[in-house]
Amino acid sequence: MSYVAQGSPENIALAQQVNGRLRAESRIVTARAFLFRSIGLGAFAALSGVGIGAAAYGWATLNQFDTAAEKIAHAMQTALSDVTLKTKGEVTLTDNVLKLEGLPKGNGVPTPTKAQLGSEAAPASKAPVNTTFTVFKQVPYMDGQIVTGWNFRANEEQPYQQYCYFSRRSGEAKGQVEIKIDLAMDGKTLPQPQKSDVNLGILSTNCVWHDGKSL
Incomplete structure (x- = not known):
């Protein structure tokens, strides 16, 4: 059995390897968190766009100027204006x-x-x-x-x-x-x-x- 004395080159090398491994794992965790946040923000933006588009379409449908009744009345007026009675x-x-x-x-x-x-x-x-x-x-x-x-x-x-x-x-x-x-x-x-x-x-x-x- 051999013992490595504190502050020896072997301990220093081991400490550096452990620190490097911890830093690498920390970067991996940070990257995964950023990826999940990006996916969440993209989904939120997409759903918001769909909701705004649907609301705009509904507003345009409810507020259109030519209603069905007005179109029917205009068609009847046009037809009656061409009638000739004999x-x-x-x-x-x-x-x-x-x-x-x-x-x-x-x-x-x-x-x-x-x-x-x-x-x-x-x-x-x-x-x-x-x-x-x-x-x-x-x-x-x-x-x-x-x-x-x-x-x-x-x-x-x-x-x-x-x-x-x-x-x-x-x-x-x-x-x-x-x-x-x-x-x-x-x-x-x-x-x-x-x-x-x-x-x-x-x-x-x-x-x-x-x-x-x-x-």
């Missing part, structure tokens, strides 16, 4: 503008001819045909006109129905829009609407009835 079965005359040829001029009052009334025309079913025509009287009023219509049956001198309304056109972004307010029927003013600034009684004084007075 009626058939009635001959309409006006004493202001008449572009049909062949009418007797006489005193300037248009009168439908037999050919224009088409008294011989009949449907394929051979069902009876009722022929009517309308005469319009128009009185300018403010930015529109008061229109009175006289509905006549063929070969009758008196109208079977009369009606009166106010009409004017207003310019809109997509074209002209006609505003129509019914005023009277058969010489009598219609009931005044509760929520309306238009006085039907005043406007109906401009209606032109066939016999010159209320029926």
Whole structure:
């Protein structure tokens, strides 16, 4: 058995080796701790980014300007603006503008001819045909006109129905829009609407009835 004296070269070398080993293990532990901290911070940053992105998407969805209801309303408005209504079965005359040829001029009052009334025309079913025509009287009023219509049956001198309304056109972004307010029927003013600034009684004084007075 041999004993190494304290402070001998062998003890010094052993102490240096032990210190070196401890320092190496300490560096390994420090490196592992740094690695775990880096992984944790990276995961936290990634999850934070995902959360912020999801929150931004949700906010944009809830605060978008064009909602589904607005898109539907816009589509309906576009469709209705292109609709054209047509009626058939009635001959309409006006004493202001008449572009049909062949009418007797006489005193300037248009009168439908037999050919224009088409008294011989009949449907394929051979069902009876009722022929009517309308005469319009128009009185300018403010930015529109008061229109009175006289509905006549063929070969009758008196109208079977009369009606009166106010009409004017207003310019809109997509074209002209006609505003129509019914005023009277058969010489009598219609009931005044509760929520309306238009006085039907005043406007109906401009209606032109066939016999010159209320029926």
